[in-house]
Amino acid sequence: MASSRNRPIRIAGCSGAATDRRHAMAMLAANHPNDPIDVIMGDWMSEANMTARAALKTDDRGEAYEPTFIESLEPAMKDIARYGIKVAVNAGASDTKLLHKVVTDMAKSKNLDLKVAWISGDEVLPAVQKAQKEGKSKFENICTGEVLDEWKFKPIYAQAYLGGLGIAAAFEKGADIVVCGRVSDASPCIGAAVWWHGWNRDHLHELANAFVTGHLIECSNYVCGGNFTGFKSLEWKGWHDIGYPIAEISKSGQAIITKNQGSGGEVSTQTCTSQLLYEIQGPWYFNSDVTAVLDELWFEQVGTDRVALRGVKGLIPPSTTKIGITAKGGYQAEIHWFLTGLDIQDKARMMEAQARHMLKPYSHKFTKLEFTLNGSAAENATNQNAATVDFRIFVQAPSESDISPAKFFRPVVDPIMEGYPGATVHMDWRQGFPKAIQEYYVTLLPQADVQHKVHLWDSSEFEIPPPPQSKIYHSQQPSQPEAQDVKSTAWGHSINGPLGWIVHARSGDKGSNANCGFWVRHRDEWDWLRSTLSIDNIKVLLADEYKGKKIDRFELPNAYAVHFLLHDHLDRGVSCSSSYDFLGKNVAEFLRSRHVELPTKFLNRGRL
Template sequence: MKRAVRIGGASGAASDRREGFAQLASAYPDDPVDVLIGDFMSEGNMAALAARKAQGVSAYEFVFVDAITPALADIAKYGIKVVVNAGASDTELLHGVVVDLVKKHQLALKVAWVSGDEVFPAILERTKADPQAFLNVHTGEPLSAWPFKPFYAQAYLGGLGIAAALQHGADIVICGRVSDPSLVVGAAAWWHNWDHTHLPELANALIAGHLIECSTYVTGGNFSGFKELEEGGRWLDLGYPIAEIGAQGEVVITKQKGRGGIVSVGTCTAQLLYEIQGPWYFNSDVTAILDNICFTQIGDHRVSMTGVESAPPPPTTKVGITAPGGFQAEAYYFLTGLDAPAKARLFEQQARYALRSSAPAFTLLSFQLLGTPVPNARTQDAATAVLRVVAQAPTAEALAPELFARRLVDLVMSVFPGGTFHLDLRMGAPRPVYAYFVTRLAQTDVKHRVHTHDGAVVEVPPPKATRVFGAQPSAPRFVGPGVTAGEWGETMRAPLGLVVHARSGDKGSDSNVGFFVSGAEEFEWLRRLLSVDAVKELLAGEYNGKQIDRFELPHIRAVHFLLHDHLDRGVNCTSSVDFLGKNVAEFLRAREVDVPRRFLKRTRDGAKL
């Protein structure tokens, strides 16, 4: 039996640090990895790069070239494979760039690329035949009724095309929109020679991929227990993660030796809860079922994962459709000290009056008071909040400086005491935003192909066995009594986050948020406390009246919620500053509830996840 494959997560986004490939490759003699994966895609850059493609401009993630170049010599020296989705909307073009780069460095590395994710013609053809063929997975709206004109569509591919490319001798595999964890699924399937009949193994690899797809998110980044890392400076130079995946699908998550960060039950739980939509985790190759997932600390920075179950994949795959969504411009004023809400109210009324002739052409005009001045603050910065003004319109001309930003600047002599606008007015210039429509396409309509280093084309067939799934299971409340007064002893009003960790993220306009604790007693309290109605109360003014789904993961002591349509149209055209939904969790952790005092004492006494 072949040993476990060691897969290093060298990039979690186009905005990640660019040293991951070089760090992991150069450490091979003391800390070997077999495959390096790099995730460069998100709903945000999918839309932006689609627009570049439509304009005839190079539309791959150029940061990958910067990241891989210093690593190439070690990759060749140690025989490390590389799998990335940095091709974005120009995979073949990036393939050519990498081939030239390899030749320039005189290295014998074979480069393949994967196609099939660009599906706009199939979408158009089906829509003409059936206007109801494609429904928005978030809103239920048919594509034919969408008030935007799409120009690009990209499907999320599975990992078996990657496996085929590696089986045909590739050292570097360039993909477009394969789903984030498919990078790991493909690498593990190649190493262990799995196919679609190996559902349990693929499901474990899928969740291992989800755990390391965001690179250092699983080693301490974006972790609500971040204060644990301050001791010894462990929050500096967070180490990139490594997934060890055995032939039977056994998974251990670890990280680079000798670098900062941690891998713990807590960091793995947090990353698992990030961006999931329910207990069923779908992929083009397999469906992972999460109800009984469990993490166990088996050593320093080593966590084993068990309990993942499997089912066939759905017959469809996710598709993101992009269209021009108009333009957006912003302006900022600073408010200091007393009466911030009244100052904001004064400015909004003055601004709306100043914009009265321009605003009818706007599709959105929003005034947002960001933050609250600290009372009796010791510094002026701490006593300052920001007033953000956001406008959107169908055309750039409607947001020209003389029609928006200039009119707000001109108010400066009339506004509240101390009123000062931000002198960098570049955000006041109109910039394009993109509407994004998420739907599903039959896998049989996807032409998934591998283009090998020697010019051959290998067809990657869709899975033979699939399953149609309904709505994700949801349990609005714990089955049994809720929190009973006095059951856990004396309580005090305190922020939920003093004893509860959480992680949240975005998927289109939906936001997910998962809460978790370290102890069995705390979990019993948490699951009783957090019903759907309780979360609506915690959301308070942020609750939009839309559906909220709930489920529990008892073995990792977590309660998860999916907040439907919470994020104002998603990252590409939202007016929110929390465009990725990552601060939903932190907002809710700061909300106050009745917390048992003994839980607070345990936290003060150093209980850790």
């Protein structure tokens, strides 16, 4: 293996969510003779299943790891063993130790000599409680600004986002598979590259490049054309079966992004920019191992489906790491009515008045009651579905009994006979029954308070110490309210039309924050984009969606991109949100549909 480490390591990303396609790991492993890879990484964690699995563990209601990982691993194990492929995954959720046992037993049942290690240290509720009791930290919520003492929910679990050096150490000891509970999304890539090339904590440039590379490939198909606003160009490239990314990282840290051979989609500077802008929070990108500075980053197309990452800078890591605290948030339910044709607003007002009247004896116990129209009826529609709008009644309350069927479902369904013309309720009544929800609180914990450990197959263990050099970064990232020194404002003739005719965009969620990045394809469009998209103009484009909260802005001039962080824009995050867009992914699509003045000379190049 020593001689092979003179070449770049090839790392494949096989999963970005618990609901990702299950076949990828087996496919990548089986294709090793024709398309060799050294490490398969995957992420099965999100704020949704992190909180759900935390509640499962707290209540002792079943296995608290992510079971869909096993569905992906089991058919791949023989080829993983046959070809000596390493595996590092985020899948342990709230019981990584049990997942380690399950994977170990599965390997033994197949008579496979696979050494399985696991990483601990992400479970940090005792550390939070100790620091809180001793008054060492107020644990300010990095999304909302509130402090933990004022949070109206009782924490039941807390999980830290760990770095990748534990993974690297496990591989160095001979591990074939490393299962983690909650390392950061990009940490498996960092760990794999550190192990392969023998880097240490002083290799900040190399670590930063591996970190950003990990961000690019950790969401599986995204960097290959999934969730890409240029998706229409992918149809002839096989958008029915978009491929999985492979990163080639050299000893110097330079990285190439490509994809598995013969797969659909594409890897281009545009798909890479799309994934780069997903879920970042500003020009500083933090990991427990390194801080990556993104403001000079750019991509270079070096071949078909081959893109080089350029311009990443590395700084010492922060002294803290992000943690997510879970609490039981109560219960929620919803009912949907269908409104068709004319007078949609008036029909909705009538239904709302009737529902509020029926709910009056119980609504004082509700913590949230929302009535929303979703969609719009096409004028002079040629089919009935096109003329139909969803009217949603959504409720949350502290206890299950507060929104029992007698106190929510029946009151909002019973008015059907006195309802609006065509009154029709959705027949999937399961949504109307209470279901448990979890609240999620995002804050920071000193890395020194985290006990990051590696557990090997022989029951031995060792600790990964916090970084010897770290920095307390300012809680406010640099922000530019508007473009500076724009060279020209003479864009020629323009027409009014959707921003998305010219501009790509990508958005996502982190807690209750939403981020949204915009970029253009051509250099001469850059000054127009940055002058058009100021913070004030984003507020105008958000229109009714603007929440009055803080917005940060920064530019990536080498990538022709402008990024915005919408503070506390989402309703408390995915695990308890009342929004249809609980992942924040359609913030970008809404803003691309909004109208601005578009230079016709740019439109003449073709609409996106």
